[in-house]
Structure formats: structure tokens, C-alpha cells
Amino acid sequence: MVARLIDEDPEGAYGYSRVALRLASRVAAVREAAGFAAYANQKYSEALAEFRAARRMTGSVELWPLMADCERGLGRPEKALDMAGAPEVQKLDKAGQVEMRLVAAGARRDMGQLDAAIVTLQSSELASHSVQPWTARLRYAYADALLAADRSGEAREWFAKAVEADRDGSTDASDRLAELDGVEFVDALVKDEADDAADEDDKD
Known part of the structure; x- marks a missing residue:
């Protein structure tokens, strides 16, 4: 349940993790899941404690x-x-x-x-042309750092590269790229409602 809910309902996932801890706190997978749930809710002290406990139990890094x-x-x-x-x-x-x-x-x-x-x-992973599960996030982080350093031309290039690698939409690189290009998106539903309201005003 923690795994199922953690992206869409992190608070719900956290609640399930607390129940699991009460029932099986000596199980490494439970401690790890509790850590992820706490982390998703920005309870970093709690998450750190759970991750440390899981690491002690498994020896994994x-x-x-x-x-x-x-x-x-x-x-x-x-x-x-x-x-x-x-x-x-x-x-x-x-x-x-x-x-x-x-x-x-x-x-x-x-x-x-x-x-x-x-x-x-800056690393071989960043320079690589092959797309791995981490490629989009790495390119995005690099682009974001460049933009923060007022290197907007380079940042645009790397946001574009992040878009190319972001096959599952794990980042908002496309939005950031559009923002740099001065593109404004209009919510079609909101626009339709505004148009309808304007039509009603005209009728009045």
C-alpha cells in the first residue's frame, strides 16, 4: 500500500507505513518503506532514522x-x-x-x-548520448544549475536535451524550455469558460 499510494497520496502512504512499523518493525523492508513514506512527506529526520535502521539490518549501501x-x-x-x-x-x-x-x-x-x-x-554520464533511467533528471539538474548561474543559452540547450530523454514525463523540462522560449500556455477549459462568460455579457 505504501508503494501504491506514495506518489498520489503520500500522507495515506505514511499512515500505512506507521501501521506496518507497529506490526513488523524488525523487518528491513518495512523500515525502508517507512523511510520512503516519511521522505515523501518531508519528514526528513524520521526518514533518516528509518533508512539508517534498514541499512543496519541489510548491510546494503x-x-x-x-x-x-x-x-x-x-x-x-x-x-x-x-x-x-x-x-x-x-x-x-x-x-x-x-x-x-x-x-x-x-x-x-x-x-x-x-x-x-x-x-x-559534469560527468561521463551527463556527456553520454545513451538514455538511461537517470539521464533526464541529470540533464535537468544541470540545466537548472546553469540557469541559476545566468547561463540561459546553455541552460536552454540542456533543458532541450532533458526533454529528449524524458520519456515518462518525470521532469517539467518541457515547461521550463517553453518558458525560456517565451511560450505561454492557455488552459483550454478556462479559456472556454471565459469565452462563454464574454458571450453572456455581450447578450446582456
């Missing part, structure tokens, strides 16, 4: 980037950067290492280090 992002959420970007340089990162798979890079870049931005954030995201 796959939650390391999420734990580091919780540190960011708690206002401790320096701690997140320390974790980005820890030996555990070398044990992550490629997806985990990319996620850790995203967290580290976010921590740099939290500290006002925009140029360092941009450099952090």
Missing part, C-alpha cells in the same frame, strides 16, 4: 544517497557533501552514483556554490 538528501532536508548540506565523499559511494551501482552526484550538486547549491554545483554535475 543503496539508501546512501537518500540518507544524504535527508541531511540536506535537515539543513545540513555539509554533512551531505561528507557522505558524497565517503567510501560507501564506491559500492553503489551506476544509478546510485548518479543519484549521489545529484544530491552533492544540490548541497553545493544549498551553500550558494553554483559554479561548484555545475562542475559536480
